[in-house]
Each structure stands twice: as structure tokens, then as C-alpha cells.
Amino acid sequence: MGQSRWARMFHAAAQAPTFAGSIRAHRQARGILGNPALTVYDNPRSFLMCVYNRDRALCHRLDVTDAPRLDRCQPSCANVARTDHHADQLLQHAQVLERQAAFEALPGPLAERLARRADQLRELADRHELDRIHTQEPTA
Ligand code: SF4
Incomplete structure (x- = not known):
């Protein structure tokens, strides 16, 4: 398949x-x-x-x-x-893009595009943090 x-x-x-x-x-x-x-x-x-x-x-x-x-x-x-693992991957990829965007030799428009994409990935990770389903905590 x-x-x-x-x-x-x-x-x-x-x-x-x-x-x-x-x-x-x-x-x-x-x-x-x-x-x-x-x-x-x-x-x-x-x-x-x-x-x-x-x-x-x-x-x-x-x-x-x-x-x-x-x-x-x-x-x-x-x-x-x-999953939280997916959110971690989003943040890791955002960091990679941010490092690339900060590279001095990069043309401005390309650096901006990479930075925008990194922001989008961070927003998705933040959304995961807000929306995720929490497992029920054990009560004492
Ligand atoms: S857009 Fe929706 S249905 Fe299509 S691949 Fe993504 S999650 Fe699945």
C-alpha cells in the first residue's frame, strides 16, 4: 500500500x-x-x-x-x-529554519520567508499546547 x-x-x-x-x-x-x-x-x-x-x-x-x-x-x-512528539518536531524544525534565516549571505526575501514559516510552525506547536486533550489526573 x-x-x-x-x-x-x-x-x-x-x-x-x-x-x-x-x-x-x-x-x-x-x-x-x-x-x-x-x-x-x-x-x-x-x-x-x-x-x-x-x-x-x-x-x-x-x-x-x-x-x-x-x-x-x-x-x-x-x-x-x-502528539507531543509532533509538537516537539514542529519546534525543532522552526529552530532549523530560524538558524537558516539568520545566515547573513541569504537574500532578504528568502530569509523572511524562512522566518515566516518558522513562526507558522511555532504557532501550530502553541495551538497543540492549548488544544491538547489532557489525561485525567488521579485524585487523592
Ligand atoms: S488536509 Fe485533512 S484530510 Fe487532508 S491529509 Fe491533511 S489532515 Fe488529512
């Missing part, structure tokens, strides 16, 4: 909205990936998991397909789910 080991396809995408948004940890990610009621794709290039629900997909509004267009992934899509 040409997918990574994370990419496991299941049926009943109608339940996907239950898990749309940020999630906290790998354990929760495994729970999603192990849920036979969900269709889940790993999208490492966009630092996220796609919990696929065709009706909510922003990557192929006009296509008649039962698979997401991971190469056209939109950060504002309701099918996006991120």
Missing part, C-alpha cells in the same frame, strides 16, 4: 471527529492507530496524523476519493491530530 508503519487504514471514518485535534502522547496515538473504527494516516512531512473523515477533509474537496491527499495537507483541517 506504500504507507509507513504508522499508516494503517481502518473503516468507519465517521467516528474520526471524536479524535480530531491535538492529543497528548504516543500512548493515545497508539490507541487511535489501534482503533479499528478509525482511518488513520501518518503524515510526518506535516508533523501530524490524519484521522481521516472525507466530509471534513480540506485537501481534496472536489475529488471523489476515499484517501487523503497528504501532499496537500492543510494545517487548519479538522482531521489533524498531533
Whole structure:
């Protein structure tokens, strides 16, 4: 099927909205990936998991397909789910872009573009921090 080991396809995408948004940890990610009621794709290039629900997909509004267009992934899509690991990756990549943008020999417009992209990645990481689903703390 040409997918990574994370990419496991299941049926009943109608339940996907239950898990749309940020999630906290790998354990929760495994729970999603192990849920036979969900269709889940790993999208490492966009630092996220796609919990696929065709009706909510922003990557192929006009296509008649039962698979997401991971190469056209939109950060504002309701099918996006991120773990803390994804958020860490966003921040690491933002740092790389910021270092590149600070390189003196870089033309101004390119440096600005890299800096803007870094800002966008940081915003996505911040959004994850605000939106993530917290596991219930044990009560004393
Ligand atoms: S836009 Fe991204 S998250 Fe949304 S359905 Fe397409 S690939 Fe999945």
C-alpha cells in the first residue's frame, strides 16, 4: 500500500471527529492507530496524523476519493491530530529554519520567508499546547 508503519487504514471514518485535534502522547496515538473504527494516516512531512473523515477533509474537496491527499495537507483541517512528539518536531524544525534565516549571505526575501514559516510552525506547536486533550489526573 506504500504507507509507513504508522499508516494503517481502518473503516468507519465517521467516528474520526471524536479524535480530531491535538492529543497528548504516543500512548493515545497508539490507541487511535489501534482503533479499528478509525482511518488513520501518518503524515510526518506535516508533523501530524490524519484521522481521516472525507466530509471534513480540506485537501481534496472536489475529488471523489476515499484517501487523503497528504501532499496537500492543510494545517487548519479538522482531521489533524498531533502528539507531543509532533509538537516537539514542529519546534525543532522552526529552530532549523530560524538558524537558516539568520545566515547573513541569504537574500532578504528568502530569509523572511524562512522566518515566516518558522513562526507558522511555532504557532501550530502553541495551538497543540492549548488544544491538547489532557489525561485525567488521579485524585487523592
Ligand atoms: S488536509 Fe491533511 S489532515 Fe485533512 S484530510 Fe487532508 S491529509 Fe488529512
